[in-house]
Amino acid sequence: MRPYLSSPGKIGALTVKNRVIMEAMGNALSNLDGSMSAEDIAFYEARAKGGAGLIMSEAVSVSSNSGRANPRNLCIDDDKLIPGYCQLMDVLHPYGCAFFVELYHPGRQGDSALNGGRRMFAPSAIQCGLTRQPVIAMTTEEIACMVQKFINGAIRCQKAGVDGVLIHAAHGYLINQFLSPYTNRRTDYYGGSVANRARFALEIIHGIRDACGPEFPIAIRISACEYLDYIGLPREAGITLELSKEYAKLFQDAGADLLDVSSGIYETMNTAWEPTGFDQGWKVELAHELKQVVDIPVVCTAMIREPDYAEGLLKDGVCDFVGSARAHLADPEWTNKALEGRDEDIRPCISCLNCMKTMACGEMHCAVNAQGAFECTRSTLRQDGDGRPVAVIGGGPAGMEAARVLALRGFQVTLWEQNDRLGGALLQAAKPPHKEKILAFVRYLTHQLDKLGVTVRLGQAAAPEAVAELHPYAVLVAAGASPLIPSRIPGIHGSQVYTASDLLTDKVTLEGQTVVVIGAGMTGLETAEYLKSKGNRVSVYDLLPEVAHGEHFQNIIDIEHRLGDVPQYTSHKLVEIAPDSCIFETEDGTRKTAPCDAVILAMGMRPNQDVAQQFAAFPNCHTIGTCVQYGNIAYAVESGFLAASQL
Helix, strand or coil: CCHHHHCCEEECCEEECCCEEECCCCCCCCCCCCCCCHHHHHHHHHHHHCCCCEEEEEEEECCCCCCCCCCCCCECCCHHHHHHHHHHHHHHHHHCCEEEEEEECCHHHCCHHHHCCCCEEECCCCCCCCCCCCEEECCHHHHHHHHHHHHHHHHHHHHCCCCEEEEEECCCCHHHHHHCCCCCCCCCCCCCCHHHHHHHHHHHHHHHHHHHCCCCCEEEEEECCCCHHHHCCCHHHCCCHHHHHHHHHHHHHHCCCEEEEECCCHHHHHHCCCCCCCCCCCCHHHHHHHHCCCCCCEEEECCCCCHHHHHHHHHCCCCCEEEECHHHHHCCCHHHHHHCCCHHHCCCCCCCCHHHHHHCCCCCCCCCCCCCCCHHHHCCCCCCCCCCEEEEECCCHHHHHHHHHHHHCCCEEEEEECCCCCCCHHHHHCCCCCCCHHHHHHHHHHHHHHHCCCEEEECCCCCHHHHHCCCCCEEEECCCEEECCCCCCCCCCCCCEEEHHHHHCCCCCCCCCEEEEECCCHHHHHHHHHHHHCCCEEEEECCCCCCCCCCCHHHHHHHHHHHCCCCEECCCEEEEEECCEEEEECCCCCEEEEECCEEEECCCEEECHHHHHCCCCCCCEEECHHHCCCCCHHHHHHHHHHHHHHC
């Protein structure tokens, strides 16, 4: 179906069965001692079974006592760890899938508390602006010792039957720190010139080649541009594309077999792990330009989500392999579906970064795939529906996911949705700029319900009498939530006052007006961006002392970049809405008046529990999603999945 994606590719002496690479991504699944867990093996097996030609492991530390960045960080610094990798290879290889271990040390981006309270190694004693951990500049003796740790890690991988190694010289980790003039201020043998800054990486490549022989594949991953201009610094203060061209040639000459092209460091994190504001293919020029200066194959990573787009990159000679991480988290079967032309069956990543947010809390959750990283406990659905009727009330993310899972289990599912299309709150969430990726998930769920034979009754609010006619085995109520409107505030029901839902469902259109948005959560900020895109003059106010409280910091940075000069006022309590203004009270009791033509309320949502109560008398009735408590897409999808799989 797609000849370029499906064609075999060579990496040194290794033949990879197709051109699809599942890129490295942390999953927080390893054992606490850094060894391979059963959950790790199940996670990677699902992606190998899904057709990936090559899987890159998560970042695997070459030093468990100085090189940890999270508590569940795979390591490869002790022979006792080899059996875990052997077991993984025994599981993956029957699928024809190759596997590389990504060798790394976090350097200044590590966590001192996880490394015995030590100061984190770095080429120069320059603290990371994000992690702010204590740092120490490495001595030449420590550098030599670290080089050997990388070599020893590769030797252990080879002993375990691993197909190759990926040297992690990207994303601001230790090797990247040596390469970058932003973090390497040394004046000795390892700093100053291009050749000197590359020396650490080159010694690692040469050492692995000498130890593991000419046939063992060595890949290197680089941040081809650190994009320091994203944080207001000169781009040329760090690694740029032009500098990467010099490094790429040096790496090739040293014996690297593959160049894996990424970008960014922790301080410019959004250019490495992109939120929704970045479009598919936004940085393909990095891989394309580097391919012109080397003869070894090049991997392109650029938020590649769509099979046709991936095929086009290969056809046009932009790269030799296409890489993605989150696409394979969202759908382990991405490769098989892409190669078979089953695009409508691909569960799409929506770039929400719920994976990053939750992994920082110790347990990764994918917003659109409730089974992702839970392969040991959630991968198998019982086949016990036996055609029994089940009613689902509500066609939002929780209801649609529940209906999908129930149908897979063999239940006869009928879903009611009072609006004329499926999607629920997702349709509103997709309306602001750069949020249209959410619609791909709506299309996926809609197609699955149709494919699985779910009866969908659109434009009909479910009535208990109609549901009773089914004689349902169970009723799942996913009635969602409604905008919260605190009636105690004078003027809040004025004719110029609307909710964010009114705006995002096109019940009201505002253009060229002065608008005050009440609420600086993500809904308020995204609504402000939508209003700005329509030519309105917008300001945002919130009672809390910070915007987007509880939201993942990358998403906040992303939208703030686009909001630009939109004024945002925190610690402002709304006390009254007048016909032509809003009146606020600040912390010191001062009153402030904000003139406006219209007011948009984004003050939260109230679960529609009154709807749920209508069906409480049915046996086996369960309330799911934001009908229980208001949450994000991830909460709704997981709630729907768990209720349907455990019924």
